[in-house]
Amino acid sequence: MRLAIAFVLAVVLTLAGCATRREQDQLQKVLDSYAATLRWGDFEAAYAFVDPKQRKAHPLTDLDRARYRQVRVSDYDVQSTVPQGEHEVRQVVRISLINHNTQSERSIIDAQVWRYDEQAGQWWLESGLPDITR
Template sequence: MKALVGFACLALLSACAHDLELMKMEEQVNGYGSAIRWNLFKKAAGYLDPPPVPAPDWKALAETKVTAYSPQYREVLPSGKVMTQTVEIRYIPPGAVVEKSLIDQQRWRFDEDGNRWVLESGLPEFNQTLARTQRTP
C-alpha cells in the first residue's frame, strides 16, 4: 500500500512540475507579446536567446506602431521543452499611414539553466518589410 501511495505522490508531483513549466511558458510568452504590442522592443529583446546580432535598428522600431498582436496557432512539442507559435502582427511603419501585417513564426524553448522560456527565432521581421516600404516610390 505504501508503494502505491508513493507512486501516486510521485505522479502528482511530476504533473505539478509539468504544469509549473507550462505556467512559466504562458507568463514568458504573454510578457513578450505585451512588450511587442506596446512597442517596447528593447524589453522584448530581453526574451531572446541568443541576443540579436547585429543589434536591430532601435530608431526604426521605435517609430513603428504596432496596432495588433494576435496569436494564431501554438504547439508544444512532445518533449515539453519547445513550443512553436504563429502570430499575426499588424503595424504602421515609420512615416506611413497604411497599416501592414506580418506573420511571425516563433520558436520558444525552455532554458534549464535560466529556468525560463526564451525565444530563439528573434524579433519580428519589421526591417524587411520596412526596407521594402522605404524603396517603394
C-alpha cells in the first residue's frame, strides 16, 4: 500500500513539474522574443507583450510613439531575473539608447514584472514598455 501511495505521489509531482517546466520554457522564449523585438527597435510589436489589461488602462499615445521612434536600442543587457512566487518574475534590464537627432547615447534601467496568465496560458509584461523619458 505504501508503495502504491509513493508511486501515485511521484506521478503527481512529476506532472506538476512538467507544467512548471513548460511555463519556464515558455517564459524563456517570451523573454528572448521581447528582448529581440526591443533590440530591433520595434516598440509597437513589443507593446503586444504588455498585459491586455494594462494596454486598455494605459494605451500608447502619439507622443509615446514619437518618443520611441526617436531612439535606437544599442544594447539590451539583462541584469537579473528573479522569480517572485509561482507565476511572477521580475527582471531588471539595462537598455542603452541612441537618440536619432543628437546621436547621444544613454542608458536606462527597466524593472520588468512578468506574470503568467493561467487562463490564457501566456506570460504578460505587467510593467509596460520601458520609460525612456528618464
